[in-house]
Amino acid sequence: MSDRVVLITGTSTGIGLAVAAAAVAAGYRTVATLRNPARGEAVRATGADVRQLDVTDPKSVADCVSGVVADYGRLDAVINNAGASVLGTVENLDMSDIRRALEVNFFGVVEVTRTAMPHLRASGGRVVTVTSVGGVVGQPFNEAYCAAKFAVEGFMESLAPVAATVGVGVAVVEPGAVTTEFVANAGIDPARAIAEAGPYAPALRAYIDRTLGAYTAGQTAEDVAAVIMRALTAEPIVFRWQTSDWARDFVGAKLGDLDGSAVQGTMAGWVS
Structure with a gap:
């Protein structure tokens, strides 16, 4: 892999x-991007080439991708990992929160995928996108987050056969709960969120209690990274990957639940 260049978003x-x-x-020439380079100390220590990229800013995306190609002469893979959590139900969220998600x-x-595609066509490259089990199963108090992840799954599932005709592979990776700083980075104060939830407070309390426990017992980031690397290198390419037995069971129940009753029954248990 010594000549292969991979760009990864959200690496702080x-x-x-x-x-x-x-x-x-694994020997990739690795470009690790993040919105705020001041938070890049840990990823610099891996030996990656750390660069600034804000996925919500088209100019930032264009500048980063063109800079990588100018410096390395090619781009072989993109791993879309950058993401943000939004906790709350529609009545209590501002539209700005939903749009941000x-x-x-x-x-x-x-934006990152669109900008990278010409270079991936040239290299016969691959797009691997970290979605979530929340991109398949809608979860309480995650309307905005799951809507975004559902959209990503639909986008990538639709893109995959088209991209394949020009030699680009597309895959999605669906983690469940992962013991990372994702929840902390969401800026959620559980006590305050419950206090401000109004009539939804009992359901939100039940959801937060259940979810904090799930994240405590979740996979490690390294476990998930190992699956992402398999998605990056598998031949032939496999489109959808779950990162644990729990994630496979959870997603599998939805995909076989034609009338939605099984998923609704499970989710009801999360808020009661």
Whole structure:
């Protein structure tokens, strides 16, 4: 892999940081990007080339991708990992919160992918996008986040057969709960969120109690990174990857639940 160049978004912590380390260890020339380079100390320590990229800023995306191609002469893979959490139900969220979730988690993925495609066509490259089990199963108090991840799944599933005709592989990776800083980075104060939830407070309390426990017992970022690397290198390419047995069971229940009753029954248990 010594001549192969991979660009990864959202690498300051968690999954992105672990993937950058794994890509470097596998011999890729690894470009690790993040919105704020001041937070890049940990990823620099992996040996990756750290660059600024804000997925919500088209100029930032264009400048980063063109800079990588100018410096390395090629781009072989993009790993879309940057994301942001939004906790709350529609009545209590501002529209700005919902739009922000779509900008980071969906439109940012589209912008990076769109900008990289000509270079991936030239190299016969690959796009691997970190979605979530929340891109298949809608979850309480995650309307905005799941909407964005559902959109990513639909976009990539539709793109995959078209991209294949020009030699570009497309895959999505669906983690469940991961013991990273993702929840902390969402800026959620559980006590305050419950206090401000009004009639939804009992359901939100039940959801937060259940979810904090799930993240405590979740996978490590390194476990997820190992699956992402398999998605990056598998021949022939496989479109959809879950990162654990739990994620496979959770997603599988939805895909076989034609009338939606099984998923609705499970989700009801999360808020009661």
